[in-house]
Amino acid sequence: MSINDILERALEREPLTREEAYRLYDEAPLQLLCSVADTLRQSAVRDPKVVTWQIDRNVNITNVCKSGCKFCNFHCKPHEEAKAYITTMAEYRQKIDEALRLGADQLLLQGGLHPRLGIEFYEKLFTQIKREYPTLRLNALGAPEVAHIASISGLTTLDTLKRLKAAGLDTLPGAGAEILSEGVRRRISPAKPSARDWVVVMHEAHTLDIPTTATMMYGHVERPHERVDHLITIRDLQAHKPATSRGFTAFIPWVFCPTGTQLEREGIAPRFSATEYLRIIAMSRIVLHNITNIQASWLTVGKEVAEIALRSGANDMGSIMIEENVVSSAGATTRFDRDAMEATIRRAGFTPRLRDQLYNYR
Numbered sequence: 001m002s003i004n005d006i007l008e009r010a011l012e013r014e015p016l017t018r019e020e021a022y023r024l025y026d027e028a029p030l031q032l033l034c035s036v037a038d039t040l041r042q043s044a045v046r047d048p049k050v051v052t053w054q055i056d057r058n059v060n061i062t063n064v065c066k067s068g069c070k071f072c073n074f075h076c077k078p079h080e081e082a083k084a085y086i087t088t089m090a091e092y093r094q095k096i097d098e099a100l101r102l103g104a105d106q107l108l109l110q111g112g113l114h115p116r117l118g119i120e121f122y123e124k125l126f127t128q129i130k131r132e133y134p135t136l137r138l139n140a141l142g143a144p145e146v147a148h149i150a151s152i153s154g155l156t157t158l159d160t161l162k163r164l165k166a167a168g169l170d171t172l173p174g175a176g177a178e179i180l181s182e183g184v185r186r187r188i189s190p191a192k193p194s195a196r197d198w199v200v201v202m203h204e205a206h207t208l209d210i211p212t213t214a215t216m217m218y219g220h221v222e223r224p225h226e227r228v229d230h231l232i233t234i235r236d237l238q239a240h241k242p243a244t245s246r247g248f249t250a251f252i253p254w255v256f257c258p259t260g261t262q263l264e265r266e267g268i269a270p271r272f273s274a275t276e277y278l279r280i281i282a283m284s285r286i287v288l289h290n291i292t293n294i295q296a297s298w299l300t301v302g303k304e305v306a307e308i309a310l311r312s313g314a315n316d317m318g319s320i321m322i323e324e325n326v327v328s329s330a331g332a333t334t335r336f337d338r339d340a341m342e343a344t345i346r347r348a349g350f351t352p353r354l355r356d357q358l359y360n361y362r
């Protein structure tokens with residue numbers, strides 16, 4: 001089958017085989033790939049002239065983490081008492097009040113795998129935040145945190161998700177996927193719950209109709225085809241969600257930022273390639289025929305490349321992120337406010353629309 005034949009199948013929104021996806025990734029001219037992805041974007045979204053964005057605040061529950069991922073500068077070990085923190089309720093109030101004044105409707109809550117914070121801690125935290133801010137959406141934790149909380153609380157991951165949902169969890173971020181390959185995980189985050197755990201927790205979240213996103217952090221130790229395998233894993237997981245569940249609402253690929261990380265000290269310090277990023281955005285739109293929203297990661301690739309991504313399959317610019325510590329601590333420096341976000345989307349030729357976590361226009 002020729003490249004054009006495979007692209008024809010993609011344009012019919014047919015699921016590509018692994019071999020077909022490999023061939024597109026390896027051989028398709030970038031411009032053609034981006035053009036097909038842009039056509040697919042236009043037919044997938046509600047209004048092809050619109051690019052969505054969001055205001056939320058990222059608050060880290062704790063920086064204590066027993067995982068020690070080699071790409072993460074943010075965490076500290078449980079014994080590093082001078083650096084360790086657990087965010088207090090007074091700090092949440094101050095951060096939430098500030099975020100609400102800036103127009104946020106959601107709190108992104110993430111943290112490390114703290115060895116002593118079990119299910120009761122998170123139930124109390126979510127319940128308290130929801131009691132004080134009932135309209136605020138909680139986009140919290142991630143599959144590795146859920147697996148960790150389950151493990152130290154003596155629960156199944158399914159029961160952990162049920163209890164978190166009952167306490168106020170609205171949506172589950174897709175963080176912690178990196179590249180869904182056990183071999184890659186052993187090299188970059190050996191103490192983190194496994195790639196299989198990520199897949200299981202996400203499927204369980206979908207069975208409980210907890211909407212989630214999916215992510216990919218590429219550009220470290222993985223082989224190029226493992227990026228394609230990652231996309232196929234996400235696509236197949238989405239295909240197995242219950243028909244009534246919202247499943248993955250979006251896919252967000254971003255590039256590994258090496259500055260100051262253990263991986264950099266081990267000699268893994270790749271140079272960023274804009275063309276590779278655009279190829280991945282286009283492949284995401286083409287392979288993930290069953291996921292509506294593909295997000296451009298302006299934080300890690302910068303505004304100019306993100307703008308081109310909007311013509312290569314992406315339809316969303318993510319959040320202005322009032323506070324972000326994990327990727328920023330590894331060298332990502334781009335910052336946006338409301339005006340800059342809207343100006344960037346307009347410059348790319350689109351109409352900006354503020355959205356909520358479920359991609360509804362606000």
Ligand code: SF4
Nearest residue numbers: 065067068069072112
């Ligand atoms: S990425 Fe998350 S799980 Fe890994 S060390 Fe950092 S805080 Fe811990």
